[in-house]
Amino acid sequence: MLIVYTLLALFLLVCFIDWRKGIFVCLVIGFLQDPLRKLVVGEPVYFTVLVIPYILVTLLGAISSVRSFRLGYILKMYSGLKLPFWIFTLIVLVQAVRGWVATGNMAIFGIGFLGYFAPLPASLLAFHYSVRSGNMVRFLKFYVIIGAIFISGVYAEAMGFDWPILGNVGESLYFYLGGPKVLHAGIMRSPEISAWHGAMVTMLGLVCFLLSPPGLRRYLWLIFSGIALTAIIFTGRRKGFAEVGLFVFIALVLSFYGKLRFLKAYIRSIILGGVLAVLIYQLIPFRDLFSSYDAYIARITHDVSSRSQIAWSMVFDAPKWVIRRNGLWGSGAGMGSQGAQHFGGIRTGAAAEGGLAKVLAELGVVGIGAFLWICLSLGVYFWKIIRYARKNRFYGPLAVGLAAILLANGLNFSVAHQAFGDPFILSFLGFLLGFLLAVPLLISNQRWIINDRQRTTRYYRPSSMTRRPPSVVH
DSSP states (O other), rough: OHHHHHHHHHHHHHHHOOOHHHHHHHHHHHHHHHHHHHHHOOOOOGGGTTTTHHHHHHHHHHHHTTTHHHOHHHHHHTOOOGHHHHHHHHHHHHHHHHHHHHOHHHHHHHHHHHHHHHHHHHOOOOOOOOHHHOOHHHHHHHHHHHHHHHHTHHHHHHTTTTTTSOOOEEEEEEEEEEEEEEEOOOTSSSSHHHHHHHHHHHHHHHHHHHHHHHHHHHHHHHHHHHHHHHHHHHOOOOHHHHHHHHHHHHHHHHHHHHOTTTHHHHHHHHHHHHHHHHHHHHHHHHHHHHHHHHHHHHHHHHHHHHHHHHHHHHHHHHHHHHHHHOTOOOOOOTTTTTTTGGGTOOOSSSGGGGGHHHHHHHHHHHHHHHHHHHHHHHHEEEEEEEEHTOOTHHHHHHHHHHHHHHHHHHHHHHOOOOOGGGGHHHHHHHHHHHHHHHHHHHHHHEEOOOOOTTTTEEEEESSSSSSOOOGGGG
């Protein structure tokens, strides 16, 4: 393991020296932290937050090398976020101190603060990387490739390979439907995390397909999507399919009401991706493995009512039980977050399984109000960005794709927050948010050349960030 720790230290140095390469290193570390945890005796829980030091060091390197690297530019550009952001920050700080005092453990303070602000450093890095490099899609494609490789570990585990990096951290999980079935985690630490990344690779694969120039190579992104979507079956988590379904629905609605010219292209890519997933399901060599999951697949496609009832109860029925258990002021930030059970947390009760209920349990009525204020403000800006980008044949579909992914994750979070306790997942969502917020600035500063013969578009990075932000976001 000495070699591994040495390489981790070298990667940390790379993040500080070159922050543009550092954000790619953060992706690699985020995927490696789970298999590394499995290889270490005792499977120490601190590997779960391994990606955070890399993101912070990358942020420090960016701040030291870029003069205009600051949060204030984004808050100035999106002025409607400033007041709710600072109010929410103050509430989380106060509630994190409450959790620390209640448990006597400083780790609860860190878990509480990290659970709400882990996306912030990643958003800053993504925003400034987009503005200065002009090619955020390179980052998204890198994630799709690495994610598809790691999600393939689910297939390896289902086929019976007994590698140390495969399987669930801790005891194996099962679901019972026509007999016990193992929930496969693959290379990730749990089936929940594998299902989330499977859904994300599926969604971003469709977006990358839509943004790629014509040619056979663009269909590789659909193949990645089909592999990831099919792998969700072995995780046993219906949430992954629900998230992809929400993404498809939201992307089509945004494209239609935004009067975007590429609505037909979105529909075509979704249909092709679905057909490819069915072909993978029917033709892959280990088709027999799927036969034991037929009942589960039927449950996904037909048992929609039970899922809607669960969603309703987690969002609308849970608050009264949460307030009864935690009071109007909540129990403190971090008390019900993932990993808090190791440090004296988890006082929020079983009713707080939904994300909104969890925020209510930890931050109280005032905290959930500030949280919803931020979410509503972001939603309004998402729509303004899409409308601003609707005539741009590159950034238009990209804005719709990123907004649909973030909104689908927001709806998924409101029903179940377990996967969103992973710092890597929170950080990656922060990357996507930063990319989306940078779209208006990129459009207003871009100089582009279209070669009709090759049907390609070249984008040049903006000369500076000192100019006035686009008026669409005020």
